[in-house]
Amino acid sequence: MSAATAPTGDSKLLRVEDLALHFSTTRGVVQAVDEVSFDLDYNEAIVILGESGCGKTSLARAILRLLPRNTALYSGKVYLEGIETMALSDEEFRRDVRWVKMSLVPQAAMNSLNPVLKVGDQVAEPMIEHYNVKKGEALDQAARMFQHVGVPVEFMRRYAFELSGGMRQRVALAMALVTAPRLVVLDEPTSALDVLTQANIFNTLKRIKQELQISFILITHDIATSSELADRVVVMYAGQIVEVGNSSTVFVEPLHPYSRKLLASVPRLRATQDPDFIPGHPPSLLNPPQGCRFADRCPSRFDRCAEEPPVFGGGRSQVKCWLYA
C-alpha cells in the first residue's frame, strides 16, 4: 500500500471532500456534481433527497467511480475507511473497493440482473470475482443472503424474468450484500414498486442494517418512507448539497428554503391543504447561476443571493444559505 492510500486513522467510514463530476455534452459541460462534501459513520444510514436531475445518481456514481464515457472532470477526495480511493488506479479500485468495501444497488435494479444467468448464480458472481472462492461456497453465501433479504432460496434457480419486481429488487439487494461490504449505496431502491412492497423493502433494509452492521447511502424521492430508515439527511439541489443534518431535525424543522419547500410538497393523507410546489424549474447545469443556485425560485431571496454563492452555516444542521451564514 502506497503512502497516498495509507489509513489516516479516520473514525468515519466515508468522508467525501469537494467531490466534482462534470460531463461533456454537445452543448457544453454539465456540472452534475459540484463541491460536494459530507461524511458517514459506521452503521449509519444517510438519505440523499432532491428532485430529478439534481445530481443524486451522479453523486452515487462518483463515489463508486462508475464514470460514463463522456466524463469531463472528476475531482475531489473520497476517503473510505481512511483510504483515499481517488488515488487508486482503476484496476486497484475495481479489485479492492468495489463490492469489497462498498457496493451498489443500481437504479432500475429490476433491469440490472443479467437475463441469461440464474439469479442465484448472479448473486454469487461477486464472491467468485472478488474472493476467488469455489462456486459451491459462493452459492452457499448467496443462499444466506437470499434468506436475509427474504427471498425463498428455491428462487435461486430462476431467471430474472421469472421474478416479480419486488423480488428482483431484493435479489439486487442480496447481490449488494453478498460480499459483506461496510457500505451499500442504494439508488432509488423502491421506485416503480407499489407502496406495500416499498414498505416491505424498507423494513428489510432496517433489519439488515441492525443485523449486519452496514451503512447505507439511500438515494430516493420517497421522503416519507426514507424518514423511517435515515439517521441523517442530505438535501441536494442543482448538483450541490444545500443542507445536511440529523433526520430528526431536518424532517421536523428544515432550514434551507429549498428543503422547506421540498418537504412541504409531500402529500399527506386526508389533509385539507394542497401539497405545496416550487414555481419555476431547476437551473441548467450547463451554466449554473453565479450566486445561490436556488435564488431564482427562492421565496426569501435578497440581493446578496444572486451575487455570490452562499457558504455553509447554521446551527443544528449545516445549511448553504445566506439566511443562516
Next chain:
Amino acid sequence: MKLKDTFKELFRYPSAVVGLLIILLLVVVAIYAVLKIPYKEAIRLWRGGIDQTTGLDIWYRNPKYAGPVWLNLLRRNKLPVTIALSTADGSASKSVQTGEVNVITMTFPIEFEADEFAADMILFFTSRYQEKKPHISMTWIKPDGSSMRIADMSVEKGQTYPFGQDTKLTRKLGGVSPIKALFVKDPTAKTLTIEKGRYELQILAFTFEPGSDLDAELVIYGQLAGLAGTDHLRRDLGVALLWGTPVALAFGLLAALGTTVTTMVIAAIGTWFSGWVDSLIQRITQVNMVLPFLPILIMIGVFYSRSIFVILGATILLSIFGASIISYRSIFLQVRESAYIDAARAYGAGNWRIIFSYLTPRIIPLLIPQLVIGIPSYVFLEASLAVLGLGDPSLPTWGKIISDAQANGALYQGLYYWVLEPAMLLIIAGLAFALLGFSLDRIFNPRLRGQ
C-alpha cells in the same frame, strides 16, 4: 430459453424435423464411414495403384466407368453386373485329390441374366510351387449342358488369363470375341442373341509337387459395379461418397463454428474496449471485406498448399472479419449500455467476465441460426474448390468426384451417375441445414414468425 424447450419448439416445424433427420442420417453415415474405413485405409484406397503384396491393381476387380448396380432397377434391358468368383473365399468350389499328381477341380458358377454383354473377362491365378508349374485345362459349360474346351496352359506365379485376348479361342469361335461368343447360342449367327442362364467354368488343374497349390479368381467385368459405380481409375465411388460425408460435415461445421464464434468474440471485444481496439477491428474489417475471397483461396491452393487444413484455416481467417462483425457490433453497442452491464461493472466484474458472460450470450439467439445456415455454404466452398482442382489431393471428397468426372468428360460419355451422386449428397446436406436453420431462425427471432 432452455435447451429442452428449444427442441420441443423445434419439433413443431416439420421442416426442422426433416432437416434434423437428414443431418442425423448424415452423421450416422459419417461415423459409419470413419469406423468402417479408417482414415489411412481410405487414403490408400483412393490413391489406388499397385498393391505391393499381390502385384495387382488395388481395384483390379472393378471395371472402369461402371455405373451403380441399382441402375438396373430403372432399365428394361438389364446391364451385366460385375461378378468376382474366387476359390480362395469359397464363392467358387474347389476340391483337391492328393496323389503322386495332385488333381484340383475348380467350378465357377455364373448366373448370367443380363441383356447386354460383359465388358471383359479375366482369370487371376495364385499358384504355389517350387519348380514344376501347375498345368490346367479349362472347360466352358453352357446352360443347355453343352461343353467346350477353352484352353490348356501351364500357370506361372501371378498368371492371368484374359479371355478377350486369346486369339486361338477367338478363331475357334468364328472370329467373335470370346467375351461375347461364350454367352450366345450360335456365335456364327448374324445377330448375336444372348442366352441367359447358369454357365459354368470348370478348371482341372494338376500340380506336380507335394505342397504346391493353385487358386483362381474369375472376374466378369460388367457395365455396372458396386452401389455407387466406379471411375476412370476403377475406384469404387462409394469410398469417396462415404468418406466425403465426414469431411464435408467436419469442414462445414469447423469453418462455420470457427468463423461465427471468433467473429462474435472479436466484435464483443471491440465494442467493449472501444477506442483504438474498436477502430483497429473496424479498419481490418473494412479492408478484409473488399479482399476477393475465392481468388485468394485459389492463390493459396496453387502456390502454397492444397491441404484441407490449410484451406480451412485460410477460410476461417478470411471470414472472421466479415460483414457480420458490423452487425454484431451494432447489437453489442446497444447491449453495452443496458442496466445490467452497468450493474456488473459496479460489482467489479472484470472486462473478460463482462464480455463472456454478459455481452456475448445476448447474441447467441442470432448466432445459432446463422451458424447452422452457414454450414452448407462452407461445404459447397470445399466442393467448389475441389471442382476447380484445388481440393485436398489425397482426401476422397464429394467435390473431388465431381472434379474427376468433369476432367474425364463424364457428362459427354453419358456417365450421369458420376456427377449426380455427389451432387445429390451436396444438395441434400445443404437442404438439411437450410431447413433446420430457417426453423431455428423463427424460434430465436419470433418477429419472423408471422401470423
